[in-house]
Amino acid sequence: MHVKIEVAKIAKFIAMMFCLMLFVSCKSIPIIAPDMAMRPSHIVQFNGAHGPLTTQQSKAILARLKKDSADTPIFDRHLVLESEIVGSPLVMGNKVELLVDGPKTYDSMYSAIENAKDHINMETFLIEDDEIGRRFAELLISKQRSGVQVNLIYDSFGSIYTPKEFFKPLKESGANVLEFNPINPLVVQKDWQINARDHRKLLIVDGQIAFVGGINISSVYSKGSFSRSKPTDDDPPWRDTHLRMIGPVVSEFQKLFMTTWGEQKGEPLASRNYFPELTKKGNEVVRAIGSSPEEPYSQIYVTLLSAINSAENQIFLTNAYFVPDPKLLTALKEAAQRGVDVRLLLPEKTDSNMVFYASRSYYDELLSANVKIYERQDALLHAKTALVDDVWSTIGSTNLDWRSFLNNQEINAIILGADFGTQMHALFEQDLESSKQVVLEEWRKRSIGVRIKERAARLWARWL
Structure with missing residues (x-):
């Protein structure tokens, strides 16, 4: 009896995905990265509080980064290529604070908003009509009403269950509210694209503080994921990572917000001091990267590929949705086979079964190539971070899947240096303490039903 029920479930699962694939129709695999071959070397340029630095100053900064880091060629082999494929500069003089999980992140955001003097620019994939969403709306x-200009961008699909009445008091107060790629056929834009999403999570206050990471505005983040209290299966805590930044790089994130506002044809923004003069606040070197489906390739994707291909010692990837394309899959396997310690931290619980099974369909070939895989227990992992050779870190909204690389607007911060890398390494190890390693011999003992679901979901990987 149980066998018949399981077979019926599998058949239903396959039939559903077959119908979905027919609906979308088949497409050829696109080229989502340029040629990654190394190009002629030139000096990596840095920006400071007052713009581009001289060649001599840039060389001095690069030398200091190398001196403070482990013995790794990532700066020589990666940064030159990155500077050629990404439009935004490497900016020095920033202070970066690592924020773990929702409670700490929201408290920091609330404080920044409450102390705003000039303007607040916010861009989010999801803002829910719940306790957290209403708290943000009230603030x-x-x-x-106190005279600080509020400009809000929210994604139409991501916030599809948030009623329009939720935004009405914001608009009535004088805030500018912009719906990204509206899905309502009555207000749909002429160049509307069914798959376009604004998946960014960005908050800028007074042009002086920027928040970037993976956290949406939702009550699912109300609990921390490292609590000693045992979570329930129905209401697990969400594990995520965010950043608070001050310093000259904030203006680069502000430019990304302004570009989205303009491309979505938002109402003209009220005159405010959106680009104040920024001074040095710390010693972190940061690059702001925003990707858009309008570009010929994803800048975040090619930057990550370059870092992986340049790695000599270690690659730690933490991600909620892992459905790699062939180039990323090959890069990870080749890195492990040349002796790099490649570790993937992925979810054991998920909010998307399709992605969950598609992700697991890659486990066998990755484990066979000596890539280590861990699954975070007792929490729903939603973070999107990477650490390479303990000196190259990135935190943002980008998942390791086709949707993020092809269809979404995404935003990430890249931080260079051993000091921040040490923090990232410690956080990764902390997550591993609450994780279970996937062992190849045990993995191959999973049931035929699970294997069929994995294979079926993998057929859908391009459209997840």
């Missing part, structure tokens, strides 16, 4: 309305 934004209060600041708008």
